[in-house]
Amino acid sequence: MKVAVGVSVGVEVDVSVGVAVGVLVGVGEGVMVGVFVGVGVLEALARPLWGAIRTSGPVSNVVTKAPVAGDTRALVRTTIMPRIRNHQR
Numbered sequence: 001m002k003v004a005v006g007v008s009v010g011v012e013v014d015v016s017v018g019v020a021v022g023v024l025v026g027v028g029e030g031v032m033v034g035v036f037v038g039v040g041v042l043e044a045l046a047r048p049l050w051g052a053i054r055t056s057g058p059v060s061n062v063v064t065k066a067p068v069a070g071d072t073r074a075l076v077r078t079t080i081m082p083r084i085r086n087h088q089r
Contacts (some may be wrong), residue, residue: 021036021037022034022035022036022037023035
């Protein structure tokens with residue numbers, strides 16, 4: 001049995017990029033069965049856990065300045081884009 005792990009990227013109608021993470025499993029000759037979950041769903045599931053990690057004991061001192069799961073626009077605006085601009089100079 002072969003297992004393939006892949007990432008699927010698609011463009012939606014509103015020109016945003018969607019990413020899905022999943023697993024494809026070959027179950028027979030030419031037959032693949034897969035399960036893919038959108039990253040937005042993973043963020044929604046991680047948000048309560050991330051909140052608990054941020055506010056618990058010594059860990060909170062390390063991650064208080066980290067972006068909250070689901071706040072990807074702020075992450076891109078404040079972290080990723082400045083690094084790209086600095087790299088291009």
